[in-house]
Amino acid sequence: MTAPAEARRCTTCGRFRAYRDGDQHCIVCGSASLQAACDCGRPYDYVLGEPPQGALHCPRCGRDFRAAEADWTFR
Ligand SMILES: [Zn+2]
Ligand SMILES: [Zn+2]
Numbered sequence: 001m002t003a004p005a006e007a008r009r010c011t012t013c014g015r016f017r018a019y020r021d022g023d024q025h026c027i028v029c030g031s032a033s034l035q036a037a038c039d040c041g042r043p044y045d046y047v048l049g050e051p052p053q054g055a056l057h058c059p060r061c062g063r064d065f066r067a068a069e070a071d072w073t074f075r
Helices: 042-051
Strands: 006-010 016-019
Touching: 006 042, 016 042
Parallel strands: none
Antiparallel strands: 006 016
8 A cells, every 4th residue: 555645836836746755855846845735724635636727726715826837737
C-alpha cells in the first residue's frame, strides 16, 4: 500500500500537483515551498478532482488561483 496523494501548491511557481508524505520540493521548479492548504486554512483536497483547465477557486475564501497562474496545468 502506498500513501494517498495529497494536493499541494507551490507558492513559488503557483502550480498544483499531487504529493506524498515526505515530499518537500516542487516537481516543477524545485522550490521547497509547498503548501497543502489555502491561506484561509482550507486543504487543497478538492483540487485533485478538478480538470486541468478552467476556473479554480478556493471554496472557503473564494480566492481565484487561475488569475495568478495563466498556464496552470495539473498533469
Ligand atoms: Zn514550483
Ligand atoms: Zn481559501
